[in-house]
Amino acid sequence: MSPVKVKAEINKDVREVFAEYDDLTARLLAARGISSKGDAHLFLNPDYERDTHDPFLMLGMDRAVDRIFSAIEGKEKITVFSDYDCDGIPGGALLHDALKKLGAYFTNYIPHRNRDRYGMSVEAVEKLHAGGTKLIITVDCGITDVEPVVRARELGIEVIISDHHLPHGELPPAYAILNPKREHCTYPFKELCGTGVAYKLAQALAQKSAIDPKGWEKWLLDLVAIATVADLMELSGENRALVRFGLLVLRKSRRPGLLALCKKMGVMQRAITEDDVSFMIAPRVNAASRMDDPELAFRLLTTEDPVEAEALASELEALNRSRRTAVATITKEVKRRLAAKSSHPSVIVLGDPAWRPALLGLVANSVVEEYGRPVFLWGREHSTVIKGSCRSDGTVNLVSLMEEARGTFLEFGGHAFSGGFSLTHESVLTFESQLLSAHETVPKEEGEREERFVDGVLAIEDLSDILLRTLEQFAPFGMGNEKPLFHFPEVRLREVVWFGKGEEHLKLRCATERGTREAIAFFAARDLGEEARSVRAGQEVSLLGNVERDTRTRVPRIRIVDILS
Ligand SMILES: [Mn+2]
Numbered sequence: 163m164s165p166v167k168v169k170a171e172i173n174k175d176v177r178e179v180f181a182e183y184d185d186l187t188a189r190l191l192a193a194r195g196i197s198s199k200g201d202a203h204l205f206l207n208p209d210y211e212r213d214t215h216d217p218f219l220m221l222g223m224d225r226a227v228d229r230i231f232s233a234i235e236g237k238e239k240i241t242v243f244s245d246y247d248c249d250g251i252p253g254g255a256l257l258h259d260a261l262k263k264l265g266a267y268f269t270n271y272i273p274h275r276n277r278d279r280y281g282m283s284v285e286a287v288e289k290l291h292a293g294g295t296k297l298i299i300t301v302d303c304g305i306t307d308v309e310p311v312v313r314a315r316e317l318g319i320e321v322i323i324s325d326h327h328l329p330h331g332e333l334p335p336a337y338a339i340l341n342p343k344r345e346h347c348t349y350p351f352k353e354l355c356g357t358g359v360a361y362k363l364a365q366a367l368a369q370k371s372a373i374d375p376k377g378w379e380k381w382l383l384d385l386v387a388i389a390t391v392a393d394l395m396e397l398s399g400e401n402r403a404l405v406r407f408g409l410l411v412l413r414k415s416r417r418p419g420l421l422a423l424c425k426k427m428g429v430m431q432r433a434i435t436e437d438d439v440s441f442m443i444a445p446r447v448n449a450a451s452r453m454d455d456p457e458l459a460f461r462l463l464t465t466e467d468p469v470e471a472e473a474l475a476s477e478l479e480a481l482n483r484s485r486r487t488a489v490a491t492i493t494k495e496v497k498r499r500l501a502a503k504s505s506h507p508s509v510i511v512l513g514d515p516a517w518r519p520a521l522l523g524l525v526a527n528s529v530v531e532e533y534g535r536p537v538f539l540w541g542r543e544h545s546t547v548i549k550g551s552c553r554s555d556g557t558v559n560l561v562s563l564m565e566e567a568r569g570t571f572l573e574f575g576g577h578a579f580s581g582g583f584s585l586t587h588e589s590v591l592t593f594e595s596q597l598l599s600a601h602e603t604v605p606k607e608e609g610e611r612e613e614r615f616v617d618g619v620l621a622i623e624d625l626s627d628i629l630l631r632t633l634e635q636f637a638p639f640g641m642g643n644e645k646p647l648f649h650f651p652e653v654r655l656r657e658v659v660w661f662g663k664g665e666e667h668l669k670l671r672c673a674t675e676r677g678t679r680e681a682i683a684f685f686a687a688r689d690l691g692e693e694a695r696s697v698r699a700g701q702e703v704s705l706l707g708n709v710e711r712d713t714r715t716r717v718p719r720i721r722i723v724d725i726l727s
Contacts, residue, residue: 166649166706166726169193169615186618186632190646193617194636205402206635210380213403217366220359221347222338226299226322227366229337233266233297240268241290243282244301245356246275246456248392248447252385253301253324253357255463259382260364264371269293272460275451275520276544282310291317297337299363300324302356305341308334324359351400357389358404383408384415385463391436392444396642405638409434418471419462426479433713436638449482452520489524492517496529496539509563509601510537511594517541519549523580526553536560538597540585547572548585554578557606566600614706614724617646622653622681623674625718630711647723650705653681658699660687668694668722670703680712681705681720693725703727 170192172180179199180188191202204213217223233240240261244254254270261268273279273286281303287310290298297320304311304323311321311334320337329344340359342349354362361382368379387408395401412420413432420443424431427442450459458481462474496512510533522539529537530553540550554560559578564571570593574583585593620629639645656678657671668686672679686694697703704726712719 166614166616168619168649169617184632186629187635189618190633190636193646194643208403208406210403210407214365214400215350217362217369220340220342220349220362220366221344222340223362223366226324226338226340226363227370229297229320229322230261230264230266230299230367231370234261234264237267238296239294240266240297240299241293241295242268242270242299242301243286243290243304244270244272245281245303246272246451247302248444248459249356249389250302251447251450251456251459252389252392252463253355253360254460256357256360256364256382256385257299257301258460258464260367260379263373263378264367269295270460272451272456274455282307284310284313286310287314287317287319291319295319297322301360302326304334304336305329305339305344306331306334308332310334311336324356324363326354326356326359353396353399353401355386355390355393355395355401357386357393358395358401361386361404380407381411383410384412384417384420387412387436388439388443388447391439391638391640392447394641397638397640398642402638402643405436405640409436409439409638412439417463418468419465419474422468422471422475423462423478426475430713436640440640445485446478446482449478449485452518453481453485453488485521488518489521492521493525493528496525497532500529500533506533506535507594507598508535509594509597510535511597512538513540513548513550513590513593515542515548518543519551523551523553523582526551529553530555536563536601538583538593540583540590540593548587548590550583550585552576552581552583554580557608558601558604559607563597563600563604566604567596570596614649615647616649616706618648620648620650620709622650622672622679622720623676625674625679625709625720626676627718629709630718633709645708647706647708648720650681650707650720652702653705654702655697655699658697668697670697670722677717679717679719681707681722683722683725686722690722690725693727697725 170189172189172192176192177188180191180202196202196205242254242257244250254272258270298314299322301324303325305325305327314321315335322338323334323336324340326341333339340363342352342354364379364382387405390401390405397405412434429438429442447459450456458474458477462478465471499512510529519541522541526537526539534555536554536558538550538552540548542548552560560576560581564574570589572584572586574581576582633646653672655670656673659669661667661669666685666687668683670681683690705720705722706724707720707722709718710721
C-alpha cells in the first residue's frame with residue numbers, strides 16, 4: 163500500500179497567522195505556499211480591479227495602441243494573425259470582437275496546422291499583402307519570426323507582435339512587441355497566455371476609446387478563461403483573477419456558438435467549471451485544427467448567427483468524435499507494436515507515415531502512463547517533413563534530451579514534459595539510436611514518488627455544504643493550484659453500483675448521519691484497475707479523492723482518484 167502523507171502539517175505559528183480561518187482553510191493556504199495573512203486575504207478574495215494590472219505597464223503598449231488607432235482612422239486593413247490552438251483561436255476571436263467594436267477594417271488569419279508552418283511565414287505574409295493588409299497583429303505567435311517580419315516590412319506592412327512565448331535570439335523588427343517575457347518589459351505579471359496578452363491590448367484600446375459603456379472589454383473575459391485554462395498557465399496572480407471572473411462571464415456568455423456547444427456537450431452553461439473548459443471545450447476547439455480547419459472553431463466563437471452556431475457546434479462535436487476514434491486507433495497500434503517486443507529501451511521511439519502528427523501528443527500521453535518512460539512518436543501528413551510529439555514520465559527533461567541529440571532534428575521545441583519535433587527522412591533511420599545515446603548522458607530527475615500527498619484526512623461524514631463552500635474559495639483550480647485531494651481512510655460501503663453503457667463507471671454508496679453520500683469514479687474499470695473491480699458492499703475501503711458537488715442533486719460527493727484497499 164502506498165503511504166499517504168499530508169502535504170502541509172501546520173504548526174502553532176502558522177495556525178496563529180491564519181487565526182481567523184478554520185483548520186482546513188489554514189491547511190490549504192499553507193499547502194499552496196501562502197504564509198502571510200495579507201497573501202491569504204489576496205488569494206481568497208480575488209478582485210478584478212485590484213488584481214489586473216494597468217495594460218500600459220507592458221513595454222510597447224503605447225506604440226501598439228497608437229498604431230492601431232491610426233489604422234482605424236485611416237481605414238487601413240488590419241489582419242489579426244493567430245495560432246491554431248486553444249490559445250491562439252480564442253485570442254484571435256478576442257481581438258476580432260474588440261476591433262469590431264472599435265469600427266476597424268480588419269480580417270482574421272489562422273494558419274493551417276498541417277499545411278502551414280507554425281507561426282508567421284513569408285508565404286502567409288505575401289498572401290496577406292496581396293489581400294491589401296497594411297497592419298498585422300499577431301496573437302500567441304510571432305516572437306521568433308524574424309524573417310516573415312522582415313518580409314512584411316519590405317512589402318510596406320507593419321507588424322505588432324503579441325505573444326507570450328519565451329523570446330530567444332534576435333527579436334523580429336516589428337513596429338511594437340507585446341510580450342511580458344521580453345527583456346526590459348517590467349510588466350508585473352509574466353505568466354499570461356497568448357489570449358491574456360491580447361486581452362491587455364484590448365483593455366488598453368478600450369481605455370483610450372470613447373466607446374460606452376466603460377468596461378465593455380470585460381465581456382471578452384470568457385475567451386481569456388478558456389485560453390488560460392486550456393494553455394495550462396499557472397493560475398496565480400493576475401491569471402487567478404482573469405480565470406475566476408472569466409468563468410463568471412463564460413456562465414453568462416451570450417455567444418451563440420458557446421451556447422450551442424454547451425447544449426451539444428450536455429454541459430450546463432450557468433455552472434461551467436474549469437474542468438468543463440479543460441475536458442469539454444478545449445478538446446473541441448483543438449479538434450478543429452487537428453482534424454480539419456481551425457477556422458471552424460474561430461467561427462464558432464465569433465458568429466452571431468444561432469443557425470450557423472448550431473451547425474458549427476455539430477461539426478466540432480463530430481470532429482471531436484472522429485479525433486477520439488483516430489487517437490484510439492493509433493494508440494492501439496502503438497501498444498500492439500510494443501506488446502510484441504520482449505523488452506523496451508529507456509526511450510520508446512515509434513513512428514508511421516500513416517499517423518497524423520497532430521494526434522500523436524495525445525497518444526504519447528497514454529503510452530507514457532503505461533510504460534513509464536519518455537516516448538517519441540512521429541508521423542506525416544500533407545508534407546514531406548516528418549513531424550512528431552514527445553512526452554516524458556518526469557525522469558528526464560525533454561528539452562535537455564533533444565538538445566543532446568540536436569543533430570538528428572530539423573526543428574524541436576517544448577517543455578520539460580512535452581514537446582514537438584520534425585525530422586528529415588534520412589534521420590528517421592537513426593532517430594532511435596541517437597535518442598538512446600542522448601538519454602545515456604543527459605541528467606536524470608527523480609522519478610515519480612511512491613508517497614501520495616494529500617491536503618487532509620476526512621471522514622465520509624465530513625462531506626457537507628460548509629466543506630464545499632470552503633473548497634470553492636480556492637477555485638479555480640489548475641496549474642499551481644491543484645484541486646485539494648483528501649484521504650478517506652475508512653469508508654464503509656453500503657452499496658456498490660457499476661453503471662454506464664458498458665458498466666464502466668463506479669458508484670459507491672455510504673450511509674451517514676447526514677444521509678446517503680456517494681463516491682464516484684468514471685471509467686473506474688479502465689483507470690483504477692484491480693482494487694476497483696474487487697470492492698464489495700459491506701466492505702471498508704480507503705479512498706483518495708476530491709470533493710465536489712453532484713451536478714444534478716447538488717449534494718457533496720467524493721470524486722475518487724484512487725482506491726487504496
Ligand atoms: Mn499559447
